[in-house]
Amino acid sequence: MNSIKILDNETLTQVKLLPTVIEITSQEQRMIKDAAIHLQKKYGNYENRDFIRHVHQLASYFLPERILNIAADFASDFSKNQYGALIFKGLMEIDQENIGSTPPNWQSADYSKFNLYGFACALIHGALPSKPVQYYSQRQGGGLIHAIIPDEKMRETQTGSGSSTDLYVHTEDAFLKHQADFLSFMYVRNEEQVPSTLYSIRSHESIGENYRPLFDRIYKIPKDANLETEQNEVDxxxxxxxxxxxxxxxxxxxxxxxxNSSIKQTEEAQQYLTEFWEEARHLIYSGFTPQAGDVILVNNHLCAHGRSAFRAGVRNIDGIEHPCERRIMLRMMSKVSLIDMRAHTLTEDPFFVIEEHLGKNFQHL
Ligand code: RE
Incomplete structure (x- = not known):
């Protein structure tokens, strides 16, 4: 694997391990698109539980063999050489005209325009094999796909709707025991050319030996900025x-x-975290700028993700700023087992997770 040099505050760091890049061939692209069209005809919407229930069988039947093999390996490879992220370049061709102008926020997005892409993403998760799920803690569910769109009113926030500040690397829903196992990010458009940031725990040399205290259960893991936290119980x-x-x-x-200064880690916990971050922050990779139709697939236990600050709707070409359509990304999350988390899913819908914070459920559901 190639190594890459990242210049970070005058420190030249070598990130040796990189996410695997898979160039989708035009033949594979055609197979995936045909599958999505066929499944759309049969099931209507990717939310259809009959589709989701059969997603593994359908993935095996419809996806190109090379992709099935890559996915199967990725799902069970936790070795020292596994970065925890796959980049599928050109998984789907995006019909930009049909998508039209980017809506002002995710609340006003027309999801019917993303339907075909939803089928394709679900098949990739199905191949892992992992089942698409939704979380009440994010948009109160809001479906198996979340459109991530920069929102002018939210630009300063550490959420998917933010833009003007760096979104720090994080594993998704770190505050849940049953956080997603895998995530996919499909880029519908990224005309601003915002690089994605990825950070793998495998980029550290001998992490286990050097950071043994990080295995101790002494850390406060607060709920994230998306949730109002009247009494943010961090006990x-x-x-x-x-x-x-x-x-x-x-x-x-x-x-x-x-x-987050309001949570007050103990002095000991803060010290271990600070030492860890001192090393980790030099291992962040931002060498990949996703283009429309690319999909990043991450193992949420191995690889954290984030994004650099950017100006929504502005594209810089040779130092000159041009207006452009704002970015749209589709996020899907999945779990390998519905059984392990059954205490934290809706009675009538085992694909709907209602965990609020570290093993505790939302009480009103
Ligand atoms: Re995220």
Missing amino acids: TLDSVLYGNYKLPFMRFDAAEQLF
């Missing part, structure tokens, strides 16, 4: 690293665990 503690001691998984959100 439940958990670990940042878990799983295998040599090659661990992580639940990590720099903005919430380190820089």
Whole structure:
């Protein structure tokens, strides 16, 4: 694998391990598109539970064999060489004209325009195999796909709707025991040419030995900026690293665990987190700028994601600023097992997660 140099505050750091890039061939692209069209005819909408229930079988039947093999390997490879992110370049061709002008925010998005892309993304998760799910903690559910669109009113926030500040690297829903196992980000448009940031726990040398205290359950893992937190109960503690001691998984959100001063980690916890971040922040990779039709697939236990600050609706070409359509990204989340998290899903819908914070459910649901 190639290595890349990132210049970060006068420090030249070598990130040796990189996400795997898969160039989708035109033949594969055609297969995926034909599958999506066929499934749309049969099931109508990617939300259709009959489709989601059969998503693994359908993925095996319709997806190109090379992609099935890559997905199967990715889902069970936690080795030291596994970055935890796959980049599918050109998974789908995006009909920009049909999408039309970017709506002012996700609330006003017309999801029927994303239907075909929803089928394609679901098939990729199905191939892992992992089941698309939704979380009440994000948009009170809001469906299996969330359109991520910069919102002028939210520009300063650490949410998907923000733009003017860096979105710190985080694993999704670090404050949940049953956070997504896999995430996909499909770029419908990225005319601003905003690079994605990725950070893999595998980029550290011998993490397990050097950061043993991160396995202790002494850290406050607060709910994120999307949730109003009247009485943000941060009394439940958990670990940042878990799983295998040599090659661990992580639940990590720099903005919430380190820089949210209101939560007050203990002095000890803060110190371990700070030391960890000192190393981690040099290992962030932002060498990939997604283009329309690209999909980034991440293992949410291995790889954190974020985004640099940008000006929504402005494209810079050779130093000259041009107005452009604002960015649209489609996020899908999935779980490998519906059984493990059954205590935290709706009685009538095991694909709908109602965990609020570290094992505690929303009470009113
Ligand atoms: Re995220």
